[in-house]
Amino acid sequence: MRRYCIRGARIGIVLVLILGLCACSNRKQSESEKEKSIRIGVTIYRGDDAFITSLYSYMEDAVKEKEKEIGRKIVLTMADAKKNQSSQTDQVDDFIQKEYDAICVNLVDRTVASVIVNKAKEAEVPLVFFNREPVQADLDLWDKVYYVGSDAKEAGELEGQVVVEAYQKNPELFDKNGDGKIQYVLLEGDQGHQDSMIRTEYTIKTITDAGIPMERLDIITxxxxxxxxxxxxxxxxxxxxDEMELVVSNNDDMAIGAIEAINENREVFTKKPQVVGTDGIKEGLEMVQKSEMLGTVKNDAKGQAEAVLDIACAEALNQKVKExxxxxxxxxxRISQHMVNQDNVNEYIGE
Structure with a gap:
């Protein structure tokens, strides 16, 4: 009887050792798999924004090439804040709790970026803001916080240049009433948003600096x-x-909405007002190609997406971002932008 007890005890010890080794092996395998992958959380301010969705789509496209380059699997997870800053902050908390390697944020409210920066800093998770720029003081809170975007001043200047070049070729394209001025309305993107204000300012400034008189009929967000x-x-x-001669829009999506309303009320106009936008989204470029839109500015979503992914991966791998x-x-x-009109739109269609 005693021999059986000893034998049973030995068997039990062997089983414990085997189970322990299996658990250790599984843990090592899990850790190995984790080492082979980089997990990046992306939270966007609104999922139905055409430019932002195209930017995220380009990030997904860039992943395969990046995986080949670094020899690691990259897992992207996207969350839509639906214009709710509290939801976006919760999404960042979730990425941190799940130990993501980097977090990329398209802010709902740029004025509260410090909250997100402090959370990421405490958890030591690198942070890349994109498209909607935090205030500089918040970017300076930690040396692993980055911003990728375009220059709003450049966008405004290029949008204004679209109008200047078209006016210089044919003033009658705009000046329907022959008073020597362009009567315009302006669609502003987001009240208080720095890109909206800067695009608005420099679009109009570029036109008036070229000696073209402007008269604003209205501006609405x-x-x-x-x-x-x-x-x-x-x-x-x-x-x-029929007083309206030009519609200036802070982005292509709003410009397209304006064009749809104009086309549905064509009988009101002796000549349809010209419409100019910014962003260079696919539908916007198609509108330019069909002469429905005077022109736009190619805001390089692909270039921004690649920059965001590069920086996030570099930080996750402890590489030097500058290299x-x-x-x-x-x-x-800042990713460069390009003016687009009927003369060069075919260069950008299908990019």
Whole structure:
């Protein structure tokens, strides 16, 4: 009887050792798999923004090439904040709790970036803001915080240049009433948003600096949204009718909404007002190609997406970001933009 007890005890010890070895092996395998992958959390301010969705799509496209380059699997997880900053902050908390290697944020509210920076800093998770720029003081809170975007001043100047070049070729394209001025309305993206204000300022400044007199009929915020721009344009058609000679829009989505309203009320106009936008989204470029839109500015979503991915991966791998992105200045990278009109739109279609 005693022999069986001893034998049973030995068997039990062997089983414990085997189970322990299996658990250790599984843990090592899990750790090995974790080492082979980089997990990047991406939270965007609004999932129905055409430019932002195209930017995220380009990030997904860039992953395969990046995986080949670094020899690691990259897992992207996207969360839509639906214009709710509290939701976005919760999404960042979730990425941190799940130990993501880097977090990329398209802010709902740029004024509260410090909250997100402090959370990432405490958890030691690198942070890349993109498209919607935090204030500089918040970027300076930690040396693993970056910003990728475009230059709003450049966008405004290029949008204005679209109008200047078209006016210089044919002033009658705009000046329907022959008073020597362009009567215009302006669709602003987001009240208080720095890109909206800067694009607005420099678009109009570029036109007037070229010696073209401008008279503003109205300016209304349409929150970057096509349906709001459509409704605003219907209101303007009722108020101003054929007085409108130019519609300036802070982005292509709103410009397209305005064009849809104009086309549905074509009988109101002796000549349809010209429409100019910014972003160079696919539908916007197609509108330029069909001469429905005077022009736009190619805001390089692909270039921004690649920069965001490069920086996130470099930080996750403890690489020197400057070596991966030589064009970065400090912790800020601006991707160049390009003016697009009927003369060169075919170069950008299908990119």
């Amino acid at each position: 349409a929150n970057w949204m096509r349906n709001m721009a459509y409704a605003t344009m219907l209101e303007w058609i009722g108020r101003f009718g 991966i992105r030589p064009g970065i200045k400090g912790r800020d990278e």
